Amino acid sequence: MVDIGPPPECWTRRHLLGLEELSAEEITLILDKAMVFKEAMTAGRKKIPLLTGKTCVNLFFENSTRTRTSFTLAARRLGADTLDFSASTSSLSKGETFIDTAKNLEAMGVDVVVVRHRTPGTPQLLAQNLRCSVINAGDGPHEHPTQGLLDIMTIRERRGSLKGLTVALVGDIAHSRTARSNIWGLKKLGAHVIVCGPSTLVSPRWAEIDVEYSYSLDDILPRVDVLNLLRIQFERQFSRPFPSVREYAHLYTMDAQRLAKTKDDILILAPGPINRGVEVTPEVADGSHSAILEQVTNGVAVRMAVLWLVAGERGKGEGGCVAAGLAPRCSSI
């Protein structure tokens, strides 16, 4: 059984707001620790009480069962208490400001606020106003750092390293926070990134930060190592960025025919929930190249690592037995 110590001293952040601000070393640290947590869980150790007595609140202003549940399970496996704060039944409907609501939670002794909000920058605003930890669980189209981390973790687990890989993000790049977090993280770890989709959803300006863009999935298929198929978010689209789902599917759905044109070891990712038949056909989603359910499993591990890094007790002696896998590795950073 792996003993896990306090977070390493080289990790100094109280918040996780986005991958843009993290160094390659910080991202690698999170991924390394997530692997240790994953291995401990896989080995049947379901409780690793490193956050006993801590309280994590999910402050979600957009519906999300998947991400919220993943954070809840991650926190509970670390022994923390969890609370869901539902925006619709909250004091916000009584005229309280967003920051006052969060400060009230903090005054009740909450340690971590996991926030999702449609407005980019909301987690930053909270972080500036709270002493407790803030984790961004998605702020509009800006960032969704734990989703980026779990995608990258899955690639690294399958391939050993990101260096030199070509990763294509396919679909609605314009509105996707998952795309942004992936782009920052993938580039920092040495991957080449292509964004691919209809011209209404993919800007040529990505080239300015050294991201390749393409309007044709068929063109790029033969040379990509990883395909990350983003959701078409029907529930958010007010104007249609493409004529019909059928046309989108004709050009971008990952199906068996397209799969035949890829490298033999192609890796297929998709941050769920997936629309079967739109981004991906069932035979590909459920096939041997797909790591879609591994992503979900890795999501819990990544969130455990992040929660522990931002909120774990440091050097207090209790629970601080130096670990085989989670020992400080600051020297390597």
Add this chain to the structure above:
Amino acid sequence: MVDIGPPPECWTRRHLLGLEELSAEEITLILDKAMVFKEAMTAGRKKIPLLTGKTCVNLFFENSTRTRTSFTLAARRLGADTLDFSASTSSLSKGETFIDTAKNLEAMGVDVVVVRHRTPGTPQLLAQNLRCSVINAGDGPHEHPTQGLLDIMTIRERRGSLKGLTVALVGDIAHSRTARSNIWGLKKLGAHVIVCGPSTLVSPRWAEIDVEYSYSLDDILPRVDVLNLLRIQFERQFSRPFPSVREYAHLYTMDAQRLAKTKDDILILAPGPINRGVEVTPEVADGSHSAILEQVTNGVAVRMAVLWLVAGERGKGEGGCVAAGLAPRCSSI
């Protein structure tokens, strides 16, 4: 204090989908273990951590506070974590399939999915697609096995045995999953079952599986040992199966006058929530023959037994001290 060991090896099921498929021995095993849990709770032992580190998810697609709360309390008393998955805020509204949602939960490390759905067969479908345990908490009019078990447990506790008892189920038999689970369980344990209600809600075809039917409560009253008064589910009825509530009450409400015509030791059950004045009058519901609140208490015990049987660790040595009451009794099966 009772020490409780691992589930007996004679229990081999990973799921509880219905009572139709269980043997009399399996039903008896659940009831025996439920009694041990009940006695431990009654003796003041509020936590029996046999499922520590396990996670149970309530996946309810129909509203239910009572059953959901009962499962939650049962799981927590066994030391498990619990999560409610709300259909209305879930990825299902984003186009994800039901099975993908459940597979995602499983990939997050969930151990037991407790499912309620209006469509008969949903739990079976999940069980075919998941490696984790599935418990049916009601699938349309098909089955509601833990409700059947708690009703039968309550009868057995009061009478010692089901053998030779005449049990009448009264009310909306046509739409009642509780009726179906009761019928299978009662017959397997040797009771004689009568279904009784308006002809629009009671089919003569029940006779084909050796269940007596009757349209007149007054006719059968003198010879029944147990009356199980099913809810008239006003919130579900689109067409009216009887002219008025008043007429239904006139013919089927269990009141003091009807009580006077029964055997002296008549036992009155009602799976709540009850409509006072419709199925049963307050004087009967709150009287000495009623076991309505005992049913609720037994519900938690039955669900503890089921959760432990389907998800408990087997023969791992930890928590495996052989118990006075929960020792393997496979030999008797």
Add this chain to the structure above:
Amino acid sequence: MVDIGPPPECWTRRHLLGLEELSAEEITLILDKAMVFKEAMTAGRKKIPLLTGKTCVNLFFENSTRTRTSFTLAARRLGADTLDFSASTSSLSKGETFIDTAKNLEAMGVDVVVVRHRTPGTPQLLAQNLRCSVINAGDGPHEHPTQGLLDIMTIRERRGSLKGLTVALVGDIAHSRTARSNIWGLKKLGAHVIVCGPSTLVSPRWAEIDVEYSYSLDDILPRVDVLNLLRIQFERQFSRPFPSVREYAHLYTMDAQRLAKTKDDILILAPGPINRGVEVTPEVADGSHSAILEQVTNGVAVRMAVLWLVAGERGKGEGGCVAAGLAPRCSSI
């Protein structure tokens, strides 16, 4: 580390329904114990498992995130399990009576029911019908005892004693349960109470129970020690008790100009959620005289004390090590 024993024998109540019925000694006992819990939490002790194995249910029939969350955190820090019972998805919509719902919860082994309901007297009705503990979390305009207690705790903490202080409650006195609980508690502990607001919201009949009333905030400002600025509950008002928010703000908003007219050590309280710019301006709410966030922190401590007093195990030997701060102090009562 403070060891905490069983609740003192001088506390004999199973319920907390209101402050009107409590003696000064009982209120003082709660506040003393709340301070011990607060100090333990402040000292970093986040779990004080005095209610392990107990289950607390929030039975809220009005929306409340703040109070519900505070009770949940208080219960969990004492090691209890918590459940939210949502009225909208409950059996109540299936025709069950309120008391039957509560009796069902009790039959499942619930130990404490925390109830909020728009109808005054609902907690009393429950207390008469249940054997488990009932805590009033607000019953219409009647009482909200834990809010009163946390307000009084905050004053006592800052000033040492309530004796001889002049405390003004400002705003919608007519509809405020917080006002009522404050009035009872403050008077019992020896404070002089002024209720102040528009004549449509402040009755002259308060004088009958020795509470001063005033329609002019400016008149009373120079002589008050504490201002408790009640919310204007826009979401509840069907008829307007004052011509406009602007006019209310002109006469009653606590701003920097009014602050300048008060005693130097004026203490500003406000039971949130606050409408910034209506009851209080941001500079006052966030200023050095304000104890608004301390109130929130004290709310958790007060609720821990109340939960422990009504539901803690008495003299059973386990967890019963006599405490430095929580030792029985009945002699002083």
